[in-house]
Structures are given as structure tokens and as C-alpha cells.
Amino acid sequence: MSSEMPSAAPPAPDLPLSTKTPAPGVITLFLAFAKMSLAGFGGVLAFARRGIVDEHRWMTAEEFNETFALCHFLPGPNIVNLSVVFGSRFGGIAGGIAAFAGLVGPPMVLVMILAVLYAHFGQLEVLRHILAGISCGAVGLLIAVVVKMLMPLLKRRDVAGLILMVAVFVAIGLMRWPLQAVLLVAVPVSLGITFLMRRRVKGQAKEQVKA
Amino acid sequence: MNETPNPIWSLITTFGLMSLFAVGGANAAIPEMHRIAVDVHHWMSDRQFADIYAISQLSPGPNVLIVTLIGYAVAGFGGAIVATLAMCVPTAALAYYVSRLLRRQTKSPWPAIIQSALVPLSIGLMAASALIVAQAADTNWTAVILTLAVAAVAFATRLNPLWLLLAGGLLGLVGLI
Numbered sequence: 001m002s003s004e005m006p007s008a009a010p011p012a013p014d015l016p017l018s019t020k021t022p023a024p025g026v027i028t029l030f031l032a033f034a035k036m037s038l039a040g041f042g043g044v045l046a047f048a049r050r051g052i053v054d055e056h057r058w059m060t061a062e063e064f065n066e067t068f069a070l071c072h073f074l075p076g077p078n079i080v081n082l083s084v085v086f087g088s089r090f091g092g093i094a095g096g097i098a099a100f101a102g103l104v105g106p107p108m109v110l111v112m113i114l115a116v117l118y119a120h121f122g123q124l125e126v127l128r129h130i131l132a133g134i135s136c137g138a139v140g141l142l143i144a145v146v147v148k149m150l151m152p153l154l155k156r157r158d159v160a161g162l163i164l165m166v167a168v169f170v171a172i173g174l175m176r177w178p179l180q181a182v183l184l185v186a187v188p189v190s191l192g193i194t195f196l197m198r199r200r201v202k203g204q205a206k207e208q209v210k211a
Numbered sequence: 212m213n214e215t216p217n218p219i220w221s222l223i224t225t226f227g228l229m230s231l232f233a234v235g236g237a238n239a240a241i242p243e244m245h246r247i248a249v250d251v252h253h254w255m256s257d258r259q260f261a262d263i264y265a266i267s268q269l270s271p272g273p274n275v276l277i278v279t280l281i282g283y284a285v286a287g288f289g290g291a292i293v294a295t296l297a298m299c300v301p302t303a304a305l306a307y308y309v310s311r312l313l314r315r316q317t318k319s320p321w322p323a324i325i326q327s328a329l330v331p332l333s334i335g336l337m338a339a340s341a342l343i344v345a346q347a348a349d350t351n352w353t354a355v356i357l358t359l360a361v362a363a364v365a366f367a368t369r370l371n372p373l374w375l376l377l378a379g380g381l382l383g384l385v386g387l388i
């Protein structure tokens with residue numbers, strides 16, 4: 001949810017590089033990610049940042065942002081990517097697996113318990129009402145995330161971006177077209193536009209320098 | 212379809228493929244999960260999908276755990292584990308290799324270009340997610356008002372989202388929704 005977004009990083013408490021602690025082992029990685037994950041209601045990113053940068057000092061805030069940026073542009077669950085990239089940086093493939101297992105394992109057990117409860121009691125009137133209320137709240141949280149992400153586009157008056165956004169919304173939300181088909185068209189189009197816009201901005205900057 | 216495919220196999224192919232197309236993370240892939248689970252395979256009803264989404268948001272951990280719940284609904288504990296791994300492993304492997312590649316040459320402008328090109332697509336996808344879950348969840352006017360109120364509070368404050376979900380559950384419990 002909201003905290004999964006690449007929000008503007010809070011200014012790092014000024015830590016010289018030397019205060020970074022030594023590389024964590026496999027068990028430490030597993031436990032650290034399990035702890036962050038189980039604390040992470042409504043998204044783990046904020047807790048991962050706190051754990052990795054502030055608490056354990058395994059990375060500086062800048063290193064963390066760079067790693068997260070990489071995981072955000074790749075497809076798939078961002079925080080899962082982050083755990084694997086982070087873990088493997090310290091402990092190779094074993095470290096990546098340990099961090100991933102810590103992130104996903106314990107909350108997955110919890111979710112499966114909830115799944116069993118839902119399968120048994122999901123039709124109870126009381127639970128139906130509670131879940132109806134929670135569903136509304138969950139949709140509200142998602143809307144807030146969308147609006148927060150939308151603000152920078154509106155402020156920049158990024159017309160091309162806004163048109164692409166609406167086109168994807170219509171194709172997926174209203175037309176219900178398959179994701180792959182929509183993205184196979186939308187990703188190249190968006191890449192092309194972004195690339196051309198950057199070249200134009202650069203060209204303009206050069207002309208200004210000349211003038 | 213003439214034959215019934217093995218549900219475990221359907222889970223692996225569905226989420227393995229989705230993993231590589233889930234631009235913007237698990238919450239952006241909700242429409243595709245809904246399309247496949249409700250419309251294509253009839254694994255669950257619209258209402259059940261909204262319930263599962265609510266449960267996944269209520270639990271701690273990464274948002275991707277909604278896939279665990281879909282897997283459980285389809286094929287029990289085995290389905291839950293298989294679906295989760297199928298959704299995570301392909302993209303995690305990709306992230307592992309790309310991160311090793313990028314550590315060698317970081318001067319390339321392409322990561323930044325790709326990232327900013329994907330932002331509007333992610334927002335469009337997440338807006339579609341909100342619409343699809345809302346269509347199942349917001350069945351009456353009080354529900355719509357609650358949704359909008361939660362959106363406003365979550366936008367304007369830094370309140371832990373868990374409290375907003377629990378407040379929604381409480382209002383549901385006393386019969387307002």
C-alpha cells in the first residue's frame with residue numbers, strides 16, 4: 001500500500017560509512033526480514049527502510065534508495081525483489097533465499113491460518129459484515145495511494161503520462177483486457193515517449209547554453 | 212475448455228507469467244488476478260475476491276500474499292505455496308541477475324528512463340485495481356462514503372493503515388455497511 005511507494009526518503013541521519021555494521025549472516029538475514037515483514041501492516045517498505053538503514057545500518061539511505069529504485073522498475077512484487085537483491089549482496093544466493101524466506105514465510109503462515117478460518121466461518125453473518133467494512137477501507141487505502149502517486153504527474157503537467165495512465169485504466173479497468181496484451185502495447189509506447197521527451201529537454205538545454 | 216487442467220499447473224502458469232508482467236507490484240496486478248480467478252477460471256465469486264483482498268490487506272507482510280489466498284482457495288495448502296512461489300521466483304531471479312549486471316555499468320540512462328516510463332502505467336493499473344475491488348465492496352451508499360472517507364484520511368494523514376481497516380471492520384460489525 002502507500003508505504004510500498006518510492007516516497008521521498010527521509011533525510012538520512014548522517015552516518016559516516018564506517019558506522020555500517022559488518023555483513024549479516026544467513027540466519028540474521030532471515031530473522032531481520034521476518035521481523036520487518038511481520039511489523040509491516042499495509043506494506044513492508046517503510047519497515048524495511050527502518051530496519052536496514054536505521055536499526056541494523058547495513059546500508060546508507062542512499063544505497064537503500066538505489067536498490068529500491070532498481071526493484072521498483074522491475075516487474076513483480078517490489079519488496080520481494082528487494083529482499084532477494086539485498087540478501088544476495090551480502091550472502092550470495094543463500095543470502096537472497098534467506099531474506100526472501102524471512103520476508104514471505106512467516107506472514108504466509110499467518111495468511112494461511114486466516115484462509116482456513118475464512119473457509120470455515122466466511123459465511124457467518126457477523127464475519128460477512130466485518131469483512132464488508134474492511135473491504136471498503138482497503139479500497140479507500142488503494143484510492144489514497146493512487147492519488148498520492150498521481151500528484152507529481154499533475155504538478156509537472158505531464159500530459160503524455162496522464163493520457164497513458166487513463167488509457168491503461170480504461171483498457172484494464174473498464175474493457176477488462178488481458179494485462180499482457182495491454183502492456184505489450186503500453187510499455188513500448190511509454191518508453192518511446194519518455195525517451196523522446198528526455199532528448200528534447202536535453203536539446204533545449206543545449207540550445208540555451210549556445211544562446 | 213474440453214479438459215479440466217490440473218489446478219496446481221494452472222496456478223504455476225498463471226502466476227509465473229503474471230510475475231513478469233506485474234509492473235508496479237502486486238497491487239497493480241489485482242485486475243489481472245480478478246480476471247483470471249473470477250472470469251476465466253471461475254475459481255471464486257466477485258464477493259469472495261473482495262473478501263480475499265480485504266484479508267490480504269489486513270495481514271502483515273508483502274501485498275503479494277493475496278496470491279497465497281487465491282492459491283489456497285484453488286488447491287489448499289499446496290496451492291497456496293505453489294502460487295506464492297510462482298508469483299515471486301521468476302521476478303526475484305530477474306532482479307538478482309539485473310542487479311548484478313547493473314553493479315558493473317551504472318552510467319546507463321536506461322534504468323531511469325524505464326522507471327519513469329512505467330510510473331504512469333503503474334498508476335493506471337492501480338486505479339483499475341481500486342475500481343474492480345470497489346465494484347464488489349461498495350454495494351451501497353454508506354459503503355461508498357466509508358471508502359471515500361478512508362481515502363481522504365489516508366491521503367491527508369500518516370495514520371497507520373491498519374487502524375483504518377479496523378475502523379472499517381468495526382463499522383461493518385455494528386451493521387452500518
